[in-house]
Amino acid sequence: MTELPYSVEVLTATLAAFNTTWWPVVAVGFASTLWLPFANSDRHARWMLFQAAGTAAVVGGPFWLGTMAALDFMAPVWGGLWLLQAAALLLIGWRGGLDFTGRGLRGASLVIVAVGALVYPILFQLETGAAGLGVPLAGSAPEPTAIVLIGLLLGARGRRMPAVLLIPALWAGVAAFNGYLLGLFTPWLVAVTLLAAVAARIAARQNEDDTVGEERS
Amino acid sequence: MTVDCSRTTRRRFLAGAAALGALPILSARAQATAPIMRAIPSTGEKIPAIGMGTWVEFNVGNVEALRENCLAITRLFLERGGGMIDSSPMYGSAEDVVGWCLERITDHGSLFSATKVWSPAGGDTAEQLSRSEGLWRSERLDLMQVHNLVDAEEHLERLFAAKAAGRIRYVGITTSHGARHDAMAEIMTGHPIDFAQFTYNILDREAEDRLLPLAADRGIAVIANRPFQRKGVFRHVGGAPLPGWAADIGAANWAQVFLKFVIAHPAVTCAIPATSVLAHMDQNMGALTGPLPDARLARRMAADVAGL
Numbered sequence: 001m002t003e004l005p006y007s008v009e010v011l012t013a014t015l016a017a018f019n020t021t022w023w024p025v026v027a028v029g030f031a032s033t034l035w036l037p038f039a040n041s042d043r044h045a046r047w048m049l050f051q052a053a054g055t056a057a058v059v060g061g062p063f064w065l066g067t068m069a070a071l072d073f074m075a076p077v078w079g080g081l082w083l084l085q086a087a088a089l090l091l092i093g094w095r096g097g098l099d100f101t102g103r104g105l106r107g108a109s110l111v112i113v114a115v116g117a118l119v120y121p122i123l124f125q126l127e128t129g130a131a132g133l134g135v136p137l138a139g140s141a142p143e144p145t146a147i148v149l150i151g152l153l154l155g156a157r158g159r160r161m162p163a164v165l166l167i168p169a170l171w172a173g174v175a176a177f178n179g180y181l182l183g184l185f186t187p188w189l190v191a192v193t194l195l196a197a198v199a200a201r202i203a204a205r206q207n208e209d210d211t212v213g214e215e216r217s
Numbered sequence: 218m219t220v221d222c223s224r225t226t227r228r229r230f231l232a233g234a235a236a237l238g239a240l241p242i243l244s245a246r247a248q249a250t251a252p253i254m255r256a257i258p259s260t261g262e263k264i265p266a267i268g269m270g271t272w273v274e275f276n277v278g279n280v281e282a283l284r285e286n287c288l289a290i291t292r293l294f295l296e297r298g299g300g301m302i303d304s305s306p307m308y309g310s311a312e313d314v315v316g317w318c319l320e321r322i323t324d325h326g327s328l329f330s331a332t333k334v335w336s337p338a339g340g341d342t343a344e345q346l347s348r349s350e351g352l353w354r355s356e357r358l359d360l361m362q363v364h365n366l367v368d369a370e371e372h373l374e375r376l377f378a379a380k381a382a383g384r385i386r387y388v389g390i391t392t393s394h395g396a397r398h399d400a401m402a403e404i405m406t407g408h409p410i411d412f413a414q415f416t417y418n419i420l421d422r423e424a425e426d427r428l429l430p431l432a433a434d435r436g437i438a439v440i441a442n443r444p445f446q447r448k449g450v451f452r453h454v455g456g457a458p459l460p461g462w463a464a465d466i467g468a469a470n471w472a473q474v475f476l477k478f479v480i481a482h483p484a485v486t487c488a489i490p491a492t493s494v495l496a497h498m499d500q501n502m503g504a505l506t507g508p509l510p511d512a513r514l515a516r517r518m519a520a521d522v523a524g525l
Binding site for chain 1: 280309
């Protein structure tokens with residue numbers, strides 16, 4: 001199959017219907033995303049992961065298994081993946097498995113969160129001409145939520161990172177493919193931010209190595 | 218009261234002669250406006266040669282405004298003499314939307330309901346059949362096809378049983394991938410199916426080599442899907458003006474050229490373009506009347522379009 005079973009027009013109309021029907025959940029999800037840049041990452045690490053788990057659960061549940069299930073036969077698979085992501089974030093948050101105290105990547109992390117929360121819906125609206133609420137919002141729709149997750153995890157450390165980064169990284173591929181099928185560029189932003197995050201991570205590690213090298217020499 | 222017809226007055230003679238003289242004109246006009254019908258080889262039942270697909274265009278979920286648009290499309294399709302509406306459980310909400318539309322249209326005209334069984338949708342053949350009947354708001358569907366040949370042997374056996382029990386009228390198979398033509402041909406040869414659905418259009422004529430002759434030989438009705446090659450034929454011709462021969466087949470636009478090319482093939486029973494634009498449906502249905510190209514002109518059409 002080289003075509004999605006729905007059109008851009010149907011997608012935007014469905015997003016508008018979803019955002020209207022689920023507005024309290026959508027509003028809380030979006031507001032909690034906007035809270036992330038102001039969260040004290042030392043004290044609120046666990047809550048940041050719980051917030052992320054909540055938004056992933058909304059994407060998996062009401063979005064994919066609820067609204068999109070009527071349109072896309074892949075919805076159960078995508079919904080299942082996002083619920084897995086929510087469970088992983090919840091579990092790791094519960095166990096305090098990630099450390100957000102590193103300061104090196106805080107700036108890059110916040111920029112990516114801002115891209116997901118603010119830039120993505122604006123670009124989507126400009127590209128599709130979606131009216132009103134027919135845009136995907138961070139905290140309830142998959143692509144901007146994946147970008148926010150990538151941004152959030154960029155500022156974290158811990159050996160359990162792969163477990164929570166796997167699905168957002170996978171989503172970069174899914175979003176790019178869906179964007180290609182729908183003829184949209186905006187969904188590629190997930191892959192772009194993932195690559196930017198990886199590049200920032202490598203650059204930061206390089207800097208750390210250089211600093212350690214200089215200290216030793 | 219009786220009328221003495223034995224007396225031929227001048228006035229009556231002239232009136233009769235005028236009527237006889239007008240016959241060819243009336244016949245030509247009737248031919249021009251009568252829908253082009255094609256017989257299903259296995260029964261001889263005739264159906265309109267232009268049908269309607271629902272892939273993407275009718276998958277509009279529960280958005281009321283988009284459903285209303287589908288309703289207008291379906292109403293125009295049936296009013297203009299359209300027959301087959303083809304859907305599938307793979308098409309998301311399309312079956313439900315079709316049923317929702319049909320529920321709101323009183324006169325179903327020549328409606329011929331066609332849908333599919335598709336294993337990934339879940340449930341066995343009978344469960345899928347029941348689900349489709351419910352979604353279509355129909356007590357009996359005309360044609361059930363095995364979607365993309367998935368689990369074809371298993372589904373066909375059960376569909377033949379459903380046909381024998383009078384639950385459905387026809388059994389078919391579908392594919393929209395050239396790579397599956399071998400498997401398609403194998404089933405067309407080995408099973409008494411009524412319909413085969415595959416891609417055929419003015420740019421993709423692979424079916425002419427094997428599947429169309431095989432269908433004609435085996436007495437299988439052919440549903441041509443993707444008659445516009447997913448809009449590819451329109452992109453191909455761009456803004457090119459209609460060639461002179463378009464007028465010879467009564468085609469007023471490219472859509473009618475492409476559809477008339479498809480339904481002109483003697484083995485094709487029905488083409489199923491899909492649209493969500495009312496003006497496009499109007500254009501599509503224009504291909505259901507008027508002359509069709511003969512084999513020679515069809516070859517020329519294909520060559521000219523390929524050369525654009």
